[in-house]
Each structure stands twice: as structure tokens, then as C-alpha cells.
Amino acid sequence: MELLLQTLLNGLLMSGVYALVATGLALSLGVVGIVNFAHGEFLMMGAFLSYLFFALQGLDPLFSLGLAFLAAFLVGGLVYQGLIRPVLPAPELNQMLLTFGLSILLQNLALLLFGADTRVVAPSYQAATLTLGPFFLGAVPLGAFMLSLGLLFLLQVFLTRSRLGLAMRAVAQNRLAPGLLGIEADQVYLLAFGLAAALAGVAGVMLSVILYASPTVGFIFTLKSFAIVALAGLGNLKGVVPAALVLALAEALVSTYLPGGGGLVEAVFFLVLFLALVGRAWRSP
């Protein structure tokens, strides 16, 4: 019983980061209308940024959080201006292949620069735990969970209270509406794409401590985010948090209870992704 609750607790803590990354993917899909295979690479960059600052400057990853947010926002904006915007009028195929190409390029660039090894950022508090009765809570996962929820809350406030946020939701629902608010669709796209990247960048810093930085860590999270977004309903922002929770819990249960579950964890996501897509297609008339 305690093992079960501890497992569920671990899953719950992980769901925050998942929701954060997947929300970014859902933003670019829902608002810009692009399936971004390179989404996780912003996360990978955030993770390496955190690692580099820590290894070279001894900078605490807490400081890297803000830096990664800004850096990823900037890179995301540049990617939008330079690569995404030119292919927006092009067929879906071209858009998909472009982001796929970007993902391959960045992953392998990282491989050339840093090698395939995983690198962990280990500040003094990395292994700190809180005890809660018979349960253990990792301080870092708990912090990451709270921070993720905080960021998602801020995003929600931004989307519902600010003019730009309203315009963004308007674009997500109807491609014509933003003009009415006197805001160019193009600016909304730029902002949404930048924000999506920034969320992934921050998540990357958290993961550099909880998990590791590696060239492929981003792509793994792209795929996990696809699974979450497909389960939530494509482009549906509200469904992302519950979907992330379901998947994170399922993942935790598999890794605890299935023999040799560690390697099967990823299969859970892919299976859910596959079934969610297929199920959705067969249900619609």
C-alpha cells in the first residue's frame, strides 16, 4: 500500500514537468497550427544551458531557469521568423518535414558538440528529500512540480486576462478573429511560438537536475508531449494537465510494478499515443 502511494506520488510530481512541456507543444499546434517535431530540442537546449553554466561557472540551476526562459524565447522567435513563417502557406508535409529536419539537425549538432553521454547537474540540494510520514518527496522534483504549476497558472492568467492572451485564444479558435482585436496574426504566432519554446526551455533546466542533459532527451520529450497532446485532444490546452497526470501515473506504475519496467516505460507513452490517434480517427464519422 505504501509502495503504491509512493509510486503515485512520484508520478504526480513528474506530471507537472510533462504538462509544462506538452502545453508548449499544444500552443504551437493550437495557435500557430504547426506540428513541431523540434519542440523538445528547446528543452534539450535549456538542459545543456543549465549544464554549461553549472559546469563552467558553478552557476546554480535556479539562476539558469530565468536565463533559459529568455534564451529559449529568443531562439524560438528566431526559428519562427527564419524557418516556420516561410512554410506556413506550404503544404502540411513541408511544415512537418521542416520541423523534423530542425530536430535532427539540433540533436546531432548536440551530439557532435557534447557527445552521447548523459550529463547531470548536481547542486548541493539535488538529493535532498522531505519526509512526509512514511513517504519521501524529492526536494527537486517537488520544486519542479510547484514551479511548473505556477508557470501554467501564470500562462492561464495571461491567456484569459491580457489582450494579447485573448488574441492568442481567438487565433486558436478561429483564424480570422485577431484582426478584430487590432493585433496581427503574425505577431500572435511569433509570441505563441516563442512562449512554447520558453516553457520547454525552463523544463529543460529542471530536467537537467531531475534527469539529465543529453542530445536525445529533447526528442524523447517531443514524443511524450505528442502522446499527452493526442490524449488531451489535439490543440486542446485545457486537457493537457489531466492527460499529463494520467500518463505520468501510468509511467510510474509501470516502472514500479512491471519486472524490467524501466525500459518499457517509453513504450507506455508510444502505445497511448498510437491508441489515442487511432481511436480518435475511428470515432469520428
Place this chain on the structure above:
Amino acid sequence: MGKALEVIGLSKRFLGLQALKEVSLHLEEGEILAVIGPNGAGKSTLLNLLSGLIKPDQGRILLLGRDISHLPPETRTHLGLGRAFQIVQPFPELSVRENLLVGALFGKPGLKRKEAEAWVAEVLDLTGLAPRAEALAGELTLLEDKRLELARALATRPKVLLLDEVMAGLRPKEAEEAVALVRRIRDSGVSVLFIEHLMPVVRALADRVVVLDHGEVIAEGTYEKVAQEERVREAYLGRRA
């Protein structure tokens, strides 16, 4: 004369909206039947059900006496049902001739390539598209697009042809030509069911008219007869005022 197409008690709901409610109608062999009605009356739903792109909740569809209600669209085409779409959807990366060849080759299984090519040449002549045969379909004008839509349906050698507002957007002179073309198609032995908004076209072309409103048949008969009926006038005029 037998019935080319018979629809019995056809119903369809979309997410709580009753698009069609127990619609029954028929098309005689060699007849030209118009289905008219205000926007949202269910005309396009009817055509999508007939060609099999969506499935009915209830009711049956008979093509030349055979129940096709549960057959997929391609099989309906093989059995002699042709359709031209309202929004023209040519295959833009294929030439006009190749667009027609798709219909000719696959519309009737077992046709030889030479026969299909000969038939396509005939249809190109009939529809006046012969000079543009080698152009890519993505490069056509609206008028040519409309002709291609009709020609491609014809290329499948239908016995029953469904036309979805193929005259929309044409100038009066062009519409007149199109009316003559549809007559010639009928005279070659094809029964025609068409949806149309332009009343002059309906008057000129239809042997009989069926009026749909809110998914139900509210009138049926000659153009002159249905134009007199109070319910039809209400359906068209009442709600606009």
C-alpha cells in the same frame, strides 16, 4: 420506366442537429430532377449520403433497384452512380486528361486502358475541355474548373449523375451552355439529380422539382407547381424577411 434512384425514409443527425428527417424521393430513368431548398435545408447532406461519403442513421437508398445503403462510395460508383462536387476539387498535380482518366479507369473496373483513353477523349470533346487537356488542373480558370468537375464525373460512365450546384458562379451565357450540356448528357441515357440555387436554371432544366426545408421534403412536382405552394414561398421568403 423504372426508377433510377429511390430514397426511402433517409435520416441523419449531426451532434444533435437533425440534418435530414425521413426523406423519401425518387428519380425516374431518363429524368432530370432538381432538389432545391434554402441554405441548411439538408441538400448537401442528402448528396453526401447518396454518394456514400457519410452513413445514414436510418433509411435506404436503391440504385436501379439495388440496395446500396451500406456500400462504400467507390462501389456505388462502380454500380453507376456519378457525382460532381459543389466546391470543385480537381487533383491539382494531374493534368486535365489525367483527372478524367482517374474516373474512366477506376469508375468501372475491368475497363481496358485503351478504351478508357478513348472515352476520355470523347468526354473532353463533349465538355469543351479538349484544348486544355494537357494543362495541370491546378492552373484552370473557374469556368474550366466547373467543366472539369462535371467531365470527371461523366468519365466514370454513370447511369445516375448527381450534380451539386455545378452552375454556381457562372455567367448567364455560360450557365446556358451548361444547361444544354446537361440535357445532352441526359439524352445519352443518364438520369440526373441536381442541386441548384439559380432558379432560372432549375426552371430551364428540371423535369420535376423536390423542395427540402429543415431536412424534410415539403413539396414536389413541376417547377410551376411547387413555385405556387405557400410552404415553399415561406421557406424561401418568409425567413429572409
Place this chain on the structure above:
Amino acid sequence: MRELSHLPFLSFFLLLFALLPFLPLGIWGAFLLDVGFFIQLFTAMALSWDLVARTGQLSLAHGAFFGLGAYGAGLLAPHVGTLPALVFGAFVAGAGALLLGSVTLRLHGLYFAIASLAFSEVLRTLALKLAFTGGPIGLPVPPPFGGVWPLAAYYLSFGVLLLATALSHWAEWSPFRLAQAATRQSEAVARVLGVRVVRVKLWSLLLGSLVAGLSGGVYGMKTLFLSPYDAFSLGRAVEALVIPIFGGLYSTLGPLVGGVVLVGLEQALRLWIKEGYLVVYGAILILVILFLPRGLVGLLGRRRG
């Protein structure tokens, strides 16, 4: 008469590959034969990807088909001999494709792509976890025909390329091309015109997967060792799709030209960099999409679906 204009090119390429072992290549001979082997195999993969893409199905599962073929052939080769094992591997890949294809019939474009990617990753995880595959340790594979003939692997890969080219050429110059093009451009309209869309999609996927499965089988017999990371790698699917996009989509000539250039380049690059050579593929993919959307062959003239 467009049909004749491509045949000399195709024949030239194929003849060159057939005769490569007999050309006076000097000290570079062994290296060039290796390069030729990989060009043939990955060009066949690219042709098989293109064959599937012509129906609008963007497969990211080609790595899985490759892996299924590689493991199917590799596991059976010690017991039944080279050719039956290769055929078996191809059938395993074909069965996987039919399974994938029949449940994803209603998925279009990128949703098919994502589903096929998920399918591929599930299979890779299984290959890592199941006992009979050797798991992460890997699977040794015997050389073809007991290793008595040094050129066996080369000519097996030539055979796969020949088959892929013949299939692709047939599909390009028969009515099947129109069925595929119609299916790709609008499934609903294609069906109303009488095209049996389901059959066209499944046959295309099946034929493509058979070629990919054969490629995988031959690959194992050349490398003599398989691991799930290598055989089921997403990188296989990446190569298989970048080559046609670079050379020119929906054609036989495009993937052939693209394959010779890109795989040749890749093999040369591998002399310099061990890992990360896919950087080049990523960069090429981006540049081609932005600046050369119709590929190398598109430079030559107007092409049709």
C-alpha cells in the same frame, strides 16, 4: 513519350552498380564496394518510402519495417539458409505494415506520420525487451550463403535495389500512379471516382514494407550483427525520407539520384565523423524544403503527380 526519357537514366545507374565489382578501382576497390552496398540498400529504402508517400502516407515506420526484416531474416538464416530467411524477413515486415496500415486507414498526413513513429518506437522497445532477439546485447547474423562468395552481400543489395526500382517504375508508369495520386490529393474525391482507396493505400504500404524488410535482412548479413538501436533506429526512416525529398518526390529517378548523392556523401563523412553525421541530413532537409521544394529532379523540368 515521357516514359522513354527516364529509362536510359535508370538503366545507366543499374548497369553501373551491376558492373562496379569488375571496374578497375585499384586500392579504393574494397571501400567503394562497401559504399556501393550501402547506396544500393538505402536507395532501395528511399524508393520504398516514396512508393508509400505517393498515397499521402508519410511513413516514419520504415525503421521498424527494416528492423522486422533484419531480425526476421537474422533469426531464421542459420536454420533455413539465406534466401528463404530474407523472404521470411520481408513477410514479417509486410505483416507489420498490414497491421499498422489497417488501423491507421483514417489517419491523414502528419497524424499518420506520428502514429507510425509511435508504432516504430513500440516495436523497438519490444525488440529490446523480448528474449529471443538477444535484447540490447544484440544478435549475431551469419554471412550470406555460408560466406563462400565475397560478393554475395553486394549482389543481394543490388537485387533489392533492382526490385525497388522495378516496383517504383511500374507504379510510376501504370494506372496505379493515377490511383495513388488521386488518393494522395483527396481521398473522398478519389473514392467517389471509383478508386479503391483502402486497397491502394494498403498495397502501397505492403509493397514498400516488403522492400524495406528485404533491405533490413541484407543489411544484417553484411554487418553480421544486429542491435535494436541500429536496426529499429528512427535514423533509417529519416534517411529513407530525406533522400526522396532531396532527389525529387513521387518519382523513381528522384530517389535514385538522391540516394547516390546523399548516401555517397554520408559514407564519405563517416570517415571523418563517427556520430552525428545526421546533422547533414537535418540541414539538407531544411534547406531543400525552404529553397528546393521539388528536389533535384524538379530542377530539370515540370513534374506531374
